[in-house]
Amino acid sequence: xxxxxxxxxxxxxxxxxDFLVQxxxxxxxxxxxxxxxxxxxxxxxxxxxxxxxxxxxxxxGELRCxxxxxxAGKSTMMDIITGxxxxxTGQAWFGQRLNLLEMDEPEIAEAGIGRKFQKPTVFENLxxxxxxxLAMSQDKRVWPLLMARLNGEQRDLIDEVLTTIxxxxxxxxxxxxxxxxxxxxxxxGMLLMQKPALLLVDEPVAGMTHQEMDRTAELLTSLAGKxxxxxxxxxxxxxRSIARKVTVLHQGSVLAEGSMAEVQSxxxxxxxxxxx
Amino acid sequence: xLLMKVLKNDKPGIWLLGIxxxxxxxxxxxxxxxxESSPFHISTYTVTxxxxxxxxxxxxxxxxxxxxxxxxxxxxxxxxxxxxxYVMGMYLMRQIGERGVYGDPxxxxxxxxxxWQELPWFWQGFDQFWFAALMIMLVPGILAYVFGYxxxxxxxxxxxxSIITQALTYALMLAFFRNEMGFGGNNGLTDFKDIxxxxxxxDSTRIxxxxxxxxxxxxxxxxxxxxxxxxxxxASVAIRDAESRSRFIGYRVExxxxxVFVFSxxxxxxxxxxxxxxxxxxxxxxxxxxxxxxxxIWVAIGGxxxxxxxxxxxxxxxxxxxxxxxxxxxxxxxxxxxxxxLVTLYLPxxxxxxxxxxxxxxxxxxxxxxxxxxxx
Numbered sequence: 001x002x003x004x005x006x007x008x009x010x011x012x013x014x015x016x017x018d019f020l021v022q023x024x025x026x027x028x029x030x031x032x033x034x035x036x037x038x039x040x041x042x043x044x045x046x047x048x049x050x051x052x053x054x055x056x057x058x059x060x061g062e063l064r065c066x067x068x069x070x071x072a073g074k075s076t077m078m079d080i081i082t083g084x085x086x087x088x089t090g091q092a093w094f095g096q097r098l099n100l101l102e103m104d105e106p107e108i109a110e111a112g113i114g115r116k117f118q119k120p121t122v123f124e125n126l127x128x129x130x131x132x133x134l135a136m137s138q139d140k141r142v143w144p145l146l147m148a149r150l151n152g153e154q155r156d157l158i159d160e161v162l163t164t165i166x167x168x169x170x171x172x173x174x175x176x177x178x179x180x181x182x183x184x185x186x187x188x189g190m191l192l193m194q195k196p197a198l199l200l201v202d203e204p205v206a207g208m209t210h211q212e213m214d215r216t217a218e219l220l221t222s223l224a225g226k227x228x229x230x231x232x233x234x235x236x237x238x239x240r241s242i243a244r245k246v247t248v249l250h251q252g253s254v255l256a257e258g259s260m261a262e263v264q265s266x267x268x269x270x271x272x273x274x275x276x
Numbered sequence: 277x278l279l280m281k282v283l284k285n286d287k288p289g290i291w292l293l294g295i296x297x298x299x300x301x302x303x304x305x306x307x308x309x310x311x312e313s314s315p316f317h318i319s320t321y322t323v324t325x326x327x328x329x330x331x332x333x334x335x336x337x338x339x340x341x342x343x344x345x346x347x348x349x350x351x352x353x354x355x356x357x358x359x360x361x362y363v364m365g366m367y368l369m370r371q372i373g374e375r376g377v378y379g380d381p382x383x384x385x386x387x388x389x390x391x392w393q394e395l396p397w398f399w400q401g402f403d404q405f406w407f408a409a410l411m412i413m414l415v416p417g418i419l420a421y422v423f424g425y426x427x428x429x430x431x432x433x434x435x436x437x438s439i440i441t442q443a444l445t446y447a448l449m450l451a452f453f454r455n456e457m458g459f460g461g462n463n464g465l466t467d468f469k470d471i472x473x474x475x476x477x478x479d480s481t482r483i484x485x486x487x488x489x490x491x492x493x494x495x496x497x498x499x500x501x502x503x504x505x506x507x508x509x510x511a512s513v514a515i516r517d518a519e520s521r522s523r524f525i526g527y528r529v530e531x532x533x534x535x536v537f538v539f540s541x542x543x544x545x546x547x548x549x550x551x552x553x554x555x556x557x558x559x560x561x562x563x564x565x566x567x568x569x570x571x572x573i574w575v576a577i578g579g580x581x582x583x584x585x586x587x588x589x590x591x592x593x594x595x596x597x598x599x600x601x602x603x604x605x606x607x608x609x610x611x612x613x614x615x616x617x618l619v620t621l622y623l624p625x626x627x628x629x630x631x632x633x634x635x636x637x638x639x640x641x642x643x644x645x646x647x648x649x650x651x652x
Contacts, residue, residue: 082524105523105524106523106526106527106528109524109525109526110526115524117521121518121521122518123513123514123517123518123521123522124517125513125517126510126513126514130510133507133510134507134510134511134514134522134525134527135525137526140511140526140527140528141528141531142508142528142531142532142535145506145507145508145511145532146502146503146506146507146508147506148506148507148508190525194525194526
């Protein structure tokens with residue numbers, strides 16, 4: 001009897017089988033104004049808990065600074081967001097719909113998360129322009145790449161980014177010849193070429209001169225609003241100069257969150273980080 | 277049109293194609309029309325030798341494409357060359373027909389000798405040239421695809437990949453040495469009679485093969501240049517210099533590596549297929565790891581990552597090889613080793629780099645003179 005029923009269920013004419021439903025093309029859904037959800041994330045390396053029940057929410061369009069002493073789990077957190085490392089437990093969502101834990105590195109990059117590394121890694125043998133051209137969001141399969149020609153729109157985009165990062169004059173120079181600060185800007189420019197919704201910026205001013213630092217602060221604040229920007233930085237002066245909201249990480253979880261003034265007056269924060 | 281566009285910024289490439297055109301016209305004339313008594317006559321032996329060099333040059337271009345632009349130090353690239361050669365050898369064997377020593381209409385001599393009764397399945401179809409021509413590309417291509425798929429997907433890079441490619445060619449050599457494989461074992465395939473109905477020993481056939489090699493080199497060079505000057509080429513260089521970075525930008529590193537590798541293997545296969553009828557034999561020795569290493573030396577000496585450097589390196593080293601092995605046979609290996617060491621130490625960009633360097637120096641000298649002149 002039961003078998004009959006399930007057979008009837010099976011043969012209903014209006015039945016739609018799961019495998020026939022086309023997977024909805026995943027798109028970034030920002031309906032709740034939150035671009036990144038990290039919930040209950042744990043990750044340990046050989047028994048060392050790098051991330052410990054981390055909960056973090058980034059709003060769309062915000063500029064967030066993340067600070068914390070060495071070993072607080074900042075880089076591991078970035079690795080988890082970009083798909084380089086898988087957490088042991090927890091959830092990571094990009095907008096409402098995209099589950100970051102089910103995507104690999106290129107997919108995450110394609111979905112709109114760009115990462116700037118601590119050490120600037122630009123393609124030294126290619127020109128500044130070519131670096132940007134490669135970083136452009138485009139069809140990156142083999143055959144389309146072979147056939148790709150630079151069109152006017154793309155050229156305009158590259159010129160626009162060149163202006164933003166201030167490397168107009170150096171467009172045809174090999175990236176290997178740039179100064180340290182210029183390389184950092186080029187990296188940020190390469191991120192911008194992907195038109196990312198979320199920018200992860202790892203220690204952008206390490207090793208920069210003061211002028212370069214000011215220039216970088218200007219650049220990052222100008223990007224917020226159009227993009228969501230997460231900056232991990234050690235340099236407190238720099239953080240003070242750009243931060244609207246600061247998150248303090250300690251031993252793999254969030255210790256405090258708020259404006260720079262609030263965070264600085266938090267006794268726990270003072271103890272682990274600022275008071276040193 | 278496309279050709280013009282690709283070669284617009286490639287002066288050495290234009291030179292290379294120009295030189296190829298000139299020798300393609302001059303060599304046949306000097307061989308066929310100039311009488312043998314004239315000092316300008318080029319013997320058929322020399323024509324064949326030149327043809328052989330050109331196939332080596334094509335092989336070197338294919339190796340430079342993956343080593344110079346993708347950073348894959350392949351130490352087994354001669355395997356694809358040998359496979360292409362074997363496919364051509366199989367076609368040539370089937371052309372012998374009844375003229376073999378044993379006179380069997382269907383079976384090549386070595387099969388009669390091993391008292392095989394019928395043609396193995398994998399020898400079917402090779403009496404047709406179009407089929408053989410297809411297989412010359414497909415066999416190396418498919419091997420490269422399978423090998424590359426496994427190696428690049430599991431992110432094997434650097435010296436480990438080099439060792440695996442070396443093992444690949446060594447394994448193939450051992451396999452082809454076995455009589456049961458059905459490729460003539462130790463002796464390989466030889467005693468070829470004709471190709472497409474033309475006698476292989478005739479001067480005109482030799483000239484045609486030489487011309488075919490020149491054309492293949494030109495086409496191979498232009499196709500490779502199209503690849504490296506496209507955005508795919510930029511991406512390759514990016515992968516070579518910073519692989520994980522390119523992955524973060526969203527490039528499927530394994531796919532790009534895979535397809536360029538497959539293309540390069542096919543090119544090596546074509547080179548091998550043109551090589552075999554000119555030297556008249558293909559045996560498992562061609563799979564020897566030493567050959568693949570020598571190939572890398574040609575590219576290194578010529579100048580890695582330029583394509584034309586590979587051509588120069590292949591021609592130069594092979595010409596010296598021919599010269600040394602005839603004049604001072606015991607010196608050759610030392611000379612090759614010395615060349616490699618000297619180039620690595622003093623000319624990291626190869627001979628081509630030397631030339632670029634001196635040009636730049638000249639320019640600097642000129643600039644300095646200008647500045648001085650202005651001051652005075």
